[in-house]
Amino acid sequence: MAREKKIEHYDVVIIGAGAAGLTAAIYCARARLSTIVIEKALVGGLATYTNEIWNYPGFPDMPKGEAITDLMKVQAKNMGAKFKLTEVQSVDLTGEEKIVETFRNKYIAKSVILASGGRPRTTGAKNEENYLFDKGISFCATCDAASNTDKVVVVIGSGDAAIEEGMFLTKFAKKVIVSVMHDEGIMDCNEIAKEAALANPKMEFVWNTVVDSFEGEDHLDTVVLRHLKTNELIPVKCDNCFEFIGYIPNTELIKEQVTLNPQGYILTNDRMETNLEGVFAAGDVRDKWLKQVATAVGDGAIAGYAAEKYIAETEVFECNVARKDKNGAVYVYNAVEAQQRELVTIIEALTSRHGENYHFCKVDVYKSDGIAKKLGRTNYPYVAIIKDGKVDHYIDLISEDNIINALKTS
Numbered sequence: 001m002a003r004e005k006k007i008e009h010y011d012v013v014i015i016g017a018g019a020a021g022l023t024a025a026i027y028c029a030r031a032r033l034s035t036i037v038i039e040k041a042l043v044g045g046l047a048t049y050t051n052e053i054w055n056y057p058g059f060p061d062m063p064k065g066e067a068i069t070d071l072m073k074v075q076a077k078n079m080g081a082k083f084k085l086t087e088v089q090s091v092d093l094t095g096e097e098k099i100v101e102t103f104r105n106k107y108i109a110k111s112v113i114l115a116s117g118g119r120p121r122t123t124g125a126k127n128e129e130n131y132l133f134d135k136g137i138s139f140c141a142t143c144d145a146a147s148n149t150d151k152v153v154v155v156i157g158s159g160d161a162a163i164e165e166g167m168f169l170t171k172f173a174k175k176v177i178v179s180v181m182h183d184e185g186i187m188d189c190n191e192i193a194k195e196a197a198l199a200n201p202k203m204e205f206v207w208n209t210v211v212d213s214f215e216g217e218d219h220l221d222t223v224v225l226r227h228l229k230t231n232e233l234i235p236v237k238c239d240n241c242f243e244f245i246g247y248i249p250n251t252e253l254i255k256e257q258v259t260l261n262p263q264g265y266i267l268t269n270d271r272m273e274t275n276l277e278g279v280f281a282a283g284d285v286r287d288k289w290l291k292q293v294a295t296a297v298g299d300g301a302i303a304g305y306a307a308e309k310y311i312a313e314t315e316v317f318e319c320n321v322a323r324k325d326k327n328g329a330v331y332v333y334n335a336v337e338a339q340q341r342e343l344v345t346i347i348e349a350l351t352s353r354h355g356e357n358y359h360f361c362k363v364d365v366y367k368s369d370g371i372a373k374k375l376g377r378t379n380y381p382y383v384a385i386i387k388d389g390k391v392d393h394y395i396d397l398i399s400e401d402n403i404i405n406a407l408k409t410s
């Protein structure tokens, strides 16, 4: 008989404990939200595979990625965030209650932050699956560089990760042969990395090539490259191969529910809001220009802050705005506008005259426009007439008479 899953309630569930998820956890837990971070592999995420991080502000000594993310983890824990090391297997994010399921648990949350990052793309060449990870094809120089001391390695790709990690490999390997799909001298990495790589005596480049197949008995011993212009097959003897040809977003779990771009990355606005209320995305998993630790941290901060605002606004909305116990009227305005500000007196007058029978409240969108969004209209000012906890209709011609008449014709 299938075991019943243990149910746990949280304000926020964060999927993924990379730089984005850890930062979101710091912000959520600091705002006193009950917060759990679920991670299927390594706390610290992709950054833990990076040997030297040169560009994360505040760390001038080029630390390992995990040195930075370990500190983030400590900070999140100190604030009160909980961690669970397991894989999220399914989610239902469409309702007001968000459901996140692992093998043993069912987490019910008010808000979910998707920070599941991405994973390395593979070449799709013949026999590749026979050699993945410990049989000769690696995606992590930090993890596997030392075991390649005095060996010959092949690197696939010419982006920042390929060239920077390739140069790191030259500290160990006797030769690093880089397969680049472009014409001689053209690479996808930044200019500084390119110049350094071209000047590195341990690095060799095979231009205009892609991988045709991987060969070897039990372990990879040859990468067969194909020249893109001549179709010539070029067997390259090696001890190991490192693939750095980009990433695939980890969005399989949510692809039916959350809007993605054609490449599968989550679409958000600058508040990290997805198409679903209460669901936010941060870091490499979302569609954005620069995927780095610094930007993942920025996203995580915004997502954590946005989740806190969303939860607070939902509570205000349920308790004060869309009340079920009394019909009422909500004045939605922008306090920066003098004319809109003046109309507040109408609501105050109505409260003192009819407050026993109806509830009246005002929402200043300058402070927060989330409640206005929940009321279904974002062009202000207006009065929303609430009946049985729901918006019945809007009034644009705002006067005491119009509001009270609308309520009396319930």
Ligand SMILES: Cc1cc2nc3c(=O)[nH]c(=O)nc-3n(C[C@H](O)[C@H](O)[C@H](O)COP(=O)(O)OP(=O)(O)OC[C@H]3O[C@@H](n4cnc5c(N)ncnc54)[C@H](O)[C@@H]3O)c2cc1C
Pocket (backbone or CB within 6 Å): 015, 016, 017, 018, 019, 020, 021, 038, 039, 040, 041, 042, 043, 044, 045, 046, 047, 048, 049, 050, 052, 053, 054, 055, 056, 086, 087, 088, 089, 115, 116, 117, 118, 161, 165, 250, 253, 282, 283, 284, 285, 291, 292, 293, 294, 296
């Ligand atoms: C080789 C390399 C070198 C790099 N060098 C630099 C650099 O020098 N400077 C820099 O700023 N950036 C660098 N980056 C980029 C940087 O590492 C990423 O931008 C950053 O780590 C993204 O953080 P993230 O939190 O968005 O995602 P990730 O770090 O990818 O974290 C996502 C986490 O979610 C987890 N996850 C996914 N699915 C699930 C699930 N279903 N259940 C539970 N957990 C799940 C994953 O296991 C992962 O730990 C480098 C990347 C690579 C690969």
